Amino acid sequence: MTSVDRVSDTGPDSIVLGGGDILVVDDFPDTVALYDALLSEEGHRVRTAAGGVEALAKVDEREPELVLLDVSMPGMDGVEVLRKLRARRGGGPAVLMLTAARREPHAIEAGLREGADAYLTKPIDGRELLARVRAAIESFRLKRMCEAQRRDHIAMLVHDLRHPLSSLGLLAEVIESEDLSPEEKKSATATLRTLCADMARLVDGVLAASRLEAGLFSVEPRDTTARAVLRPTVDVFSPIATRRRVTLSFEGELDVHLRADSPKLRQAIDNLIANALKFTPKGGRVRVRISSASHEVAFEVTDSGPGIPASERATIFDRYKQGNRGRAVGGSGLGLAIARGIAEAHHGRITVGEGDLGGASFRLTVPA
Numbered sequence: 001m002t003s004v005d006r007v008s009d010t011g012p013d014s015i016v017l018g019g020g021d022i023l024v025v026d027d028f029p030d031t032v033a034l035y036d037a038l039l040s041e042e043g044h045r046v047r048t049a050a051g052g053v054e055a056l057a058k059v060d061e062r063e064p065e066l067v068l069l070d071v072s073m074p075g076m077d078g079v080e081v082l083r084k085l086r087a088r089r090g091g092g093p094a095v096l097m098l099t100a101a102r103r104e105p106h107a108i109e110a111g112l113r114e115g116a117d118a119y120l121t122k123p124i125d126g127r128e129l130l131a132r133v134r135a136a137i138e139s140f141r142l143k144r145m146c147e148a149q150r151r152d153h154i155a156m157l158v159h160d161l162r163h164p165l166s167s168l169g170l171l172a173e174v175i176e177s178e179d180l181s182p183e184e185k186k187s188a189t190a191t192l193r194t195l196c197a198d199m200a201r202l203v204d205g206v207l208a209a210s211r212l213e214a215g216l217f218s219v220e221p222r223d224t225t226a227r228a229v230l231r232p233t234v235d236v237f238s239p240i241a242t243r244r245r246v247t248l249s250f251e252g253e254l255d256v257h258l259r260a261d262s263p264k265l266r267q268a269i270d271n272l273i274a275n276a277l278k279f280t281p282k283g284g285r286v287r288v289r290i291s292s293a294s295h296e297v298a299f300e301v302t303d304s305g306p307g308i309p310a311s312e313r314a315t316i317f318d319r320y321k322q323g324n325r326g327r328a329v330g331g332s333g334l335g336l337a338i339a340r341g342i343a344e345a346h347h348g349r350i351t352v353g354e355g356d357l358g359g360a361s362f363r364l365t366v367p368a
Contacts, residue, residue: 019043020137021062025055025081026070026098035068038126039133052076056084063093065140066133070098071111079110086115090147094140096120096132164195171195190239197236204267219261219345226290226297227254229262230269233288237273245282248273252290258297258368260346265366268342268350271335272301272362279305285357296348298365302355313352339364 022044024035032048039046047064049055051073059067067085071078078097085092097111097119111119117136120129174180175188230250241248269288276286284304291298308316317340339362343350348366355361 019045020066020133021045021064022066022068022133023047023049023055023058023064024068025049025052025078027051027073038129042130044133052081055081059085065137066094066096068096068098079114082111082114082116094136096136098122098124164199167195168192194239217341217345219264219342221259221261221346224258224260224262226256226258229260229266230254230288233266233270233273236270237277241277241286244277246277246280247285250288253292254290256290256292256297258366260366264342265346268339268364269299269301271339272364275335276301276303276305279303280359281305287357292368295368296365297368298363300361300363302357302361303359304357305359307354307359308352316352317350
Protein backbone atom coordinates (compact mmCIF):
# COMPACT_ATOMS: atom_id res chain seq x y z
CA MET A 1 0.00 0.00 0.00
CA THR A 2 1.22 3.47 -0.80
CA SER A 3 1.69 5.91 2.06
CA VAL A 4 1.63 9.67 2.02
CA ASP A 5 3.41 11.89 4.55
CA ARG A 6 0.83 14.60 5.20
CA VAL A 7 2.59 17.90 5.70
CA SER A 8 0.73 21.19 5.70
CA ASP A 9 2.37 23.79 3.47
CA THR A 10 1.63 27.11 5.09
CA GLY A 11 5.03 28.72 4.91
CA PRO A 12 5.61 32.30 3.73
CA ASP A 13 6.68 31.10 0.27
CA SER A 14 3.55 29.03 -0.35
CA ILE A 15 1.86 29.70 -3.66
CA VAL A 16 -1.54 31.39 -3.62
CA LEU A 17 -3.69 29.38 -5.99
CA GLY A 18 -7.43 28.86 -6.32
CA GLY A 19 -8.60 25.29 -5.89
CA GLY A 20 -8.07 23.13 -8.95
CA ASP A 21 -10.26 20.46 -10.56
CA ILE A 22 -8.35 17.19 -10.05
CA LEU A 23 -9.00 13.59 -11.08
CA VAL A 24 -7.13 10.93 -9.05
CA VAL A 25 -6.72 7.61 -10.87
CA ASP A 26 -5.42 4.64 -8.86
CA ASP A 27 -6.61 1.07 -8.27
CA PHE A 28 -5.71 1.09 -4.52
CA PRO A 29 -8.73 2.45 -2.56
CA ASP A 30 -6.64 3.43 0.49
CA THR A 31 -4.22 5.38 -1.69
CA VAL A 32 -7.08 7.19 -3.42
CA ALA A 33 -8.60 8.09 -0.05
CA LEU A 34 -5.31 9.57 1.15
CA TYR A 35 -4.78 11.66 -1.99
CA ASP A 36 -8.39 12.80 -1.86
CA ALA A 37 -8.10 13.94 1.77
CA LEU A 38 -4.78 15.71 1.24
CA LEU A 39 -5.86 17.57 -1.89
CA SER A 40 -9.35 18.42 -0.62
CA GLU A 41 -7.84 19.93 2.53
CA GLU A 42 -5.75 22.15 0.25
CA GLY A 43 -8.96 23.44 -1.39
CA HIS A 44 -8.98 21.37 -4.57
CA ARG A 45 -12.09 19.73 -6.05
CA VAL A 46 -11.28 16.04 -6.28
CA ARG A 47 -12.89 13.21 -8.23
CA THR A 48 -11.57 9.67 -8.26
CA ALA A 49 -11.43 6.70 -10.62
CA ALA A 50 -10.29 3.12 -9.94
CA GLY A 51 -9.04 2.41 -13.46
CA GLY A 52 -8.30 3.74 -16.94
CA VAL A 53 -11.71 3.20 -18.52
CA GLU A 54 -13.51 4.89 -15.64
CA ALA A 55 -11.00 7.75 -15.70
CA LEU A 56 -11.58 8.48 -19.40
CA ALA A 57 -15.34 8.40 -18.87
CA LYS A 58 -15.05 11.01 -16.11
CA VAL A 59 -12.79 13.15 -18.27
CA ASP A 60 -15.48 13.06 -20.97
CA GLU A 61 -18.05 14.19 -18.40
CA ARG A 62 -15.93 17.17 -17.38
CA GLU A 63 -12.30 17.68 -18.28
CA PRO A 64 -10.23 18.31 -15.15
CA GLU A 65 -7.27 20.64 -14.91
CA LEU A 66 -5.04 17.90 -13.55
CA VAL A 67 -4.98 14.10 -13.63
CA LEU A 68 -3.00 12.35 -10.91
CA LEU A 69 -2.40 9.09 -12.73
CA ASP A 70 -0.99 5.78 -11.48
CA VAL A 71 1.14 3.92 -14.01
CA SER A 72 0.51 0.31 -12.97
CA MET A 73 -3.19 -0.56 -13.14
CA PRO A 74 -4.94 -3.70 -14.36
CA GLY A 75 -6.51 -3.49 -17.81
CA MET A 76 -5.72 -0.10 -19.30
CA ASP A 77 -2.50 1.12 -17.69
CA GLY A 78 -1.52 4.71 -16.98
CA VAL A 79 0.59 5.15 -20.11
CA GLU A 80 -2.34 4.19 -22.35
CA VAL A 81 -4.64 6.54 -20.44
CA LEU A 82 -2.08 9.32 -20.90
CA ARG A 83 -1.86 8.61 -24.63
CA LYS A 84 -5.64 8.97 -24.97
CA LEU A 85 -5.66 12.15 -22.88
CA ARG A 86 -3.02 13.77 -25.06
CA ALA A 87 -5.04 12.90 -28.17
CA ARG A 88 -7.88 15.10 -26.93
CA ARG A 89 -8.50 18.48 -28.50
CA GLY A 90 -6.12 20.99 -26.97
CA GLY A 91 -3.87 18.26 -25.59
CA GLY A 92 -6.04 17.45 -22.59
CA PRO A 93 -5.35 18.27 -18.92
CA ALA A 94 -2.06 18.44 -17.08
CA VAL A 95 -0.90 14.97 -16.02
CA LEU A 96 1.31 13.90 -13.13
CA MET A 97 2.40 10.28 -13.37
CA LEU A 98 2.66 8.17 -10.19
CA THR A 99 5.16 5.38 -10.29
CA ALA A 100 7.52 3.27 -8.23
CA ALA A 101 10.62 4.55 -10.04
CA ARG A 102 13.03 1.77 -9.09
CA ARG A 103 10.73 -0.91 -10.42
CA GLU A 104 9.27 0.92 -13.41
CA PRO A 105 11.96 2.95 -15.24
CA HIS A 106 10.44 2.08 -18.61
CA ALA A 107 7.07 3.38 -17.47
CA ILE A 108 8.67 6.69 -16.51
CA GLU A 109 10.33 6.98 -19.91
CA ALA A 110 7.13 6.04 -21.73
CA GLY A 111 5.06 8.48 -19.70
CA LEU A 112 7.38 11.42 -20.32
CA ARG A 113 7.56 10.51 -24.01
CA GLU A 114 3.76 10.53 -24.22
CA GLY A 115 3.58 13.99 -22.65
CA ALA A 116 3.38 13.61 -18.87
CA ASP A 117 4.14 16.91 -17.19
CA ALA A 118 6.12 15.20 -14.41
CA TYR A 119 6.28 12.00 -12.42
CA LEU A 120 6.23 11.29 -8.69
CA THR A 121 7.82 8.33 -6.96
CA LYS A 122 5.85 6.29 -4.45
CA PRO A 123 5.72 6.60 -1.49
CA ILE A 124 5.01 10.29 -2.05
CA ASP A 125 5.86 13.05 0.38
CA GLY A 126 2.79 15.20 1.01
CA ARG A 127 4.65 18.49 0.65
CA GLU A 128 6.07 17.44 -2.71
CA LEU A 129 2.67 16.28 -3.93
CA LEU A 130 1.01 19.60 -3.06
CA ALA A 131 3.84 21.62 -4.59
CA ARG A 132 3.83 19.58 -7.81
CA VAL A 133 0.05 19.83 -8.07
CA ARG A 134 0.09 23.60 -7.61
CA ALA A 135 2.87 24.02 -10.17
CA ALA A 136 1.11 21.79 -12.71
CA ILE A 137 -2.21 23.60 -12.33
CA GLU A 138 -0.56 27.01 -12.61
CA SER A 139 1.21 25.86 -15.78
CA PHE A 140 -2.02 24.43 -17.18
CA ARG A 141 -3.93 27.65 -16.52
CA LEU A 142 -1.18 29.78 -18.01
CA LYS A 143 -1.09 27.59 -21.12
CA ARG A 144 -4.85 27.81 -21.58
CA MET A 145 -4.81 31.56 -21.00
CA CYS A 146 -2.10 32.01 -23.64
CA GLU A 147 -4.01 29.81 -26.07
CA ALA A 148 -7.16 31.87 -25.51
CA GLN A 149 -5.21 35.11 -26.04
CA ARG A 150 -3.75 33.78 -29.27
CA ARG A 151 -7.19 32.82 -30.55
CA ASP A 152 -8.54 36.24 -29.62
CA HIS A 153 -5.70 38.05 -31.34
CA ILE A 154 -5.93 35.93 -34.47
CA ALA A 155 -9.62 36.82 -34.60
CA MET A 156 -8.70 40.50 -34.17
CA LEU A 157 -6.14 40.26 -36.95
CA VAL A 158 -8.69 38.70 -39.30
CA HIS A 159 -11.13 41.43 -38.37
CA ASP A 160 -8.50 44.10 -39.05
CA LEU A 161 -7.82 42.56 -42.47
CA ARG A 162 -11.50 42.37 -43.38
CA HIS A 163 -11.92 46.15 -43.42
CA PRO A 164 -9.26 46.95 -46.06
CA LEU A 165 -10.31 43.90 -48.09
CA SER A 166 -13.94 45.04 -48.13
CA SER A 167 -12.86 48.57 -49.01
CA LEU A 168 -10.69 47.27 -51.86
CA GLY A 169 -13.68 45.45 -53.29
CA LEU A 170 -15.83 48.58 -53.15
CA LEU A 171 -13.11 50.70 -54.74
CA ALA A 172 -12.72 48.20 -57.55
CA GLU A 173 -16.40 48.66 -58.35
CA VAL A 174 -15.99 52.44 -58.26
CA ILE A 175 -12.98 52.37 -60.58
CA GLU A 176 -14.86 50.18 -63.05
CA SER A 177 -17.38 52.97 -63.45
CA GLU A 178 -16.97 55.02 -66.61
CA ASP A 179 -18.33 58.15 -64.93
CA LEU A 180 -15.24 58.95 -62.87
CA SER A 181 -13.31 62.11 -63.58
CA PRO A 182 -9.48 61.93 -63.77
CA GLU A 183 -9.27 63.51 -60.32
CA GLU A 184 -11.69 60.93 -58.85
CA LYS A 185 -9.73 58.07 -60.41
CA LYS A 186 -6.51 59.49 -59.01
CA SER A 187 -8.06 59.75 -55.54
CA ALA A 188 -9.42 56.19 -55.73
CA THR A 189 -6.02 54.89 -56.81
CA ALA A 190 -4.32 56.67 -53.92
CA THR A 191 -6.81 55.10 -51.51
CA LEU A 192 -6.10 51.68 -53.01
CA ARG A 193 -2.41 52.13 -52.36
CA THR A 194 -3.09 53.19 -48.76
CA LEU A 195 -5.30 50.15 -48.13
CA CYS A 196 -2.68 47.84 -49.60
CA ALA A 197 -0.06 49.43 -47.34
CA ASP A 198 -2.33 48.91 -44.32
CA MET A 199 -2.70 45.22 -45.16
CA ALA A 200 1.04 44.86 -45.75
CA ARG A 201 1.77 46.34 -42.31
CA LEU A 202 -0.61 43.87 -40.67
CA VAL A 203 0.99 40.92 -42.45
CA ASP A 204 4.51 42.19 -41.77
CA GLY A 205 3.59 42.56 -38.12
CA VAL A 206 2.49 38.94 -37.83
CA LEU A 207 5.65 37.74 -39.59
CA ALA A 208 7.87 39.86 -37.34
CA ALA A 209 6.08 38.62 -34.21
CA SER A 210 6.53 35.01 -35.32
CA ARG A 211 10.24 35.52 -35.92
CA LEU A 212 10.68 37.27 -32.58
CA GLU A 213 8.90 34.43 -30.79
CA ALA A 214 11.04 31.84 -32.56
CA GLY A 215 14.25 33.71 -31.74
CA LEU A 216 15.01 34.16 -35.45
CA PHE A 217 14.68 37.93 -35.62
CA SER A 218 17.86 39.79 -36.55
CA VAL A 219 18.89 43.20 -37.86
CA GLU A 220 21.61 44.35 -40.24
CA PRO A 221 22.62 47.87 -39.15
CA ARG A 222 24.08 50.23 -41.72
CA ASP A 223 24.99 53.90 -41.70
CA THR A 224 21.91 56.00 -42.43
CA THR A 225 20.06 59.13 -41.28
CA ALA A 226 16.81 59.72 -39.48
CA ARG A 227 15.48 61.48 -42.57
CA ALA A 228 16.17 58.41 -44.73
CA VAL A 229 14.44 56.15 -42.22
CA LEU A 230 11.37 58.38 -41.94
CA ARG A 231 10.92 59.40 -45.58
CA PRO A 232 8.61 56.47 -46.48
CA THR A 233 6.80 56.91 -43.15
CA VAL A 234 5.92 60.50 -44.01
CA ASP A 235 4.57 59.40 -47.39
CA VAL A 236 2.41 56.67 -45.84
CA PHE A 237 1.02 58.37 -42.75
CA SER A 238 0.55 61.98 -43.87
CA PRO A 239 -2.52 61.13 -46.03
CA ILE A 240 -3.92 58.95 -43.22
CA ALA A 241 -3.55 61.76 -40.70
CA THR A 242 -5.20 64.19 -43.11
CA ARG A 243 -8.20 61.89 -43.57
CA ARG A 244 -8.54 61.55 -39.81
CA ARG A 245 -8.14 65.31 -39.31
CA VAL A 246 -5.11 64.82 -37.11
CA THR A 247 -2.05 67.05 -37.35
CA LEU A 248 1.06 64.89 -37.89
CA SER A 249 4.41 66.65 -37.60
CA PHE A 250 8.06 65.58 -37.81
CA GLU A 251 10.51 67.70 -35.86
CA GLY A 252 14.08 67.75 -34.60
CA GLU A 253 17.36 66.48 -35.96
CA LEU A 254 16.22 64.80 -39.18
CA ASP A 255 19.74 64.72 -40.60
CA VAL A 256 21.30 63.04 -37.58
CA HIS A 257 23.39 59.95 -38.44
CA LEU A 258 22.80 56.53 -36.90
CA ARG A 259 23.48 52.85 -37.52
CA ALA A 260 20.29 50.93 -38.06
CA ASP A 261 18.47 48.41 -40.18
CA SER A 262 16.32 51.06 -41.87
CA PRO A 263 13.35 48.88 -42.97
CA LYS A 264 13.01 47.25 -39.57
CA LEU A 265 13.54 50.45 -37.58
CA ARG A 266 10.95 52.09 -39.80
CA GLN A 267 8.54 49.23 -39.02
CA ALA A 268 8.93 49.92 -35.29
CA ILE A 269 8.35 53.65 -35.74
CA ASP A 270 5.42 52.98 -38.07
CA ASN A 271 3.84 50.84 -35.35
CA LEU A 272 4.22 53.67 -32.84
CA ILE A 273 2.73 56.24 -35.23
CA ALA A 274 -0.12 53.94 -36.25
CA ASN A 275 -0.90 53.37 -32.57
CA ALA A 276 -0.85 57.13 -31.91
CA LEU A 277 -3.07 57.96 -34.88
CA LYS A 278 -5.53 55.23 -33.94
CA PHE A 279 -6.23 56.71 -30.52
CA THR A 280 -5.92 60.41 -31.27
CA PRO A 281 -9.31 62.06 -31.77
CA LYS A 282 -10.18 64.37 -34.67
CA GLY A 283 -8.52 67.73 -34.25
CA GLY A 284 -5.71 66.18 -32.22
CA ARG A 285 -1.96 66.06 -32.74
CA VAL A 286 0.72 63.43 -33.25
CA ARG A 287 4.33 64.59 -33.14
CA VAL A 288 7.44 62.65 -34.09
CA ARG A 289 10.57 64.26 -32.66
CA ILE A 290 14.15 63.13 -33.36
CA SER A 291 17.03 63.99 -31.04
CA SER A 292 20.53 62.74 -30.33
CA ALA A 293 22.64 62.60 -27.18
CA SER A 294 25.23 60.34 -25.53
CA HIS A 295 25.89 58.28 -28.66
CA GLU A 296 22.24 57.43 -29.23
CA VAL A 297 19.38 58.67 -31.37
CA ALA A 298 15.87 58.93 -29.97
CA PHE A 299 12.58 58.80 -31.87
CA GLU A 300 9.80 60.15 -29.68
CA VAL A 301 6.16 59.71 -30.77
CA THR A 302 3.80 61.87 -28.70
CA ASP A 303 0.04 62.25 -29.12
CA SER A 304 -2.97 64.05 -27.67
CA GLY A 305 -5.01 60.87 -27.16
CA PRO A 306 -6.26 59.40 -23.88
CA GLY A 307 -2.83 58.16 -22.78
CA ILE A 308 -1.96 54.90 -21.06
CA PRO A 309 -2.76 54.31 -17.38
CA ALA A 310 0.33 54.03 -15.17
CA SER A 311 -0.81 50.56 -14.06
CA GLU A 312 -0.53 49.26 -17.64
CA ARG A 313 2.80 50.78 -18.68
CA ALA A 314 4.90 47.94 -17.29
CA THR A 315 3.13 45.35 -19.49
CA ILE A 316 2.04 47.40 -22.51
CA PHE A 317 4.95 46.04 -24.60
CA ASP A 318 4.25 42.39 -23.78
CA ARG A 319 3.35 40.24 -26.77
CA TYR A 320 -0.41 39.86 -27.22
CA LYS A 321 -0.94 42.12 -24.23
CA GLN A 322 -3.68 44.71 -24.30
CA GLY A 323 -4.84 47.16 -21.72
CA ASN A 324 -8.11 46.85 -19.86
CA ARG A 325 -9.26 50.31 -20.80
CA GLY A 326 -8.37 53.43 -22.73
CA ARG A 327 -6.19 53.50 -25.81
CA ALA A 328 -4.61 50.08 -25.36
CA VAL A 329 -7.85 48.24 -26.15
CA GLY A 330 -8.31 46.98 -29.71
CA GLY A 331 -6.03 45.80 -32.50
CA SER A 332 -3.97 42.66 -32.72
CA GLY A 333 -1.85 43.44 -29.66
CA LEU A 334 1.43 42.95 -31.55
CA GLY A 335 2.54 46.41 -32.68
CA LEU A 336 4.15 47.61 -29.45
CA ALA A 337 5.72 44.20 -28.75
CA ILE A 338 7.28 44.25 -32.22
CA ALA A 339 8.55 47.80 -31.68
CA ARG A 340 10.25 46.68 -28.47
CA GLY A 341 11.75 43.63 -30.17
CA ILE A 342 13.17 45.77 -32.97
CA ALA A 343 14.57 48.32 -30.52
CA GLU A 344 16.26 45.58 -28.46
CA ALA A 345 17.62 43.91 -31.60
CA HIS A 346 19.38 47.23 -32.28
CA HIS A 347 20.72 47.22 -28.67
CA GLY A 348 18.33 50.07 -27.94
CA ARG A 349 15.24 50.37 -25.79
CA ILE A 350 11.69 51.69 -25.76
CA THR A 351 9.77 53.38 -22.94
CA VAL A 352 6.39 55.01 -22.47
CA GLY A 353 5.23 57.88 -20.30
CA GLU A 354 3.04 60.97 -20.28
CA GLY A 355 3.62 63.42 -23.11
CA ASP A 356 3.36 67.19 -23.22
CA LEU A 357 0.42 66.96 -25.63
CA GLY A 358 -1.81 65.36 -23.00
CA GLY A 359 -1.58 61.76 -24.19
CA ALA A 360 1.11 59.10 -24.34
CA SER A 361 4.72 59.52 -25.34
CA PHE A 362 6.74 56.57 -26.67
CA ARG A 363 10.50 56.97 -26.82
CA LEU A 364 12.58 54.54 -28.92
CA THR A 365 16.35 54.87 -28.82
CA VAL A 366 19.06 53.20 -30.92
CA PRO A 367 22.85 53.64 -30.92
CA ALA A 368 24.18 56.48 -33.08
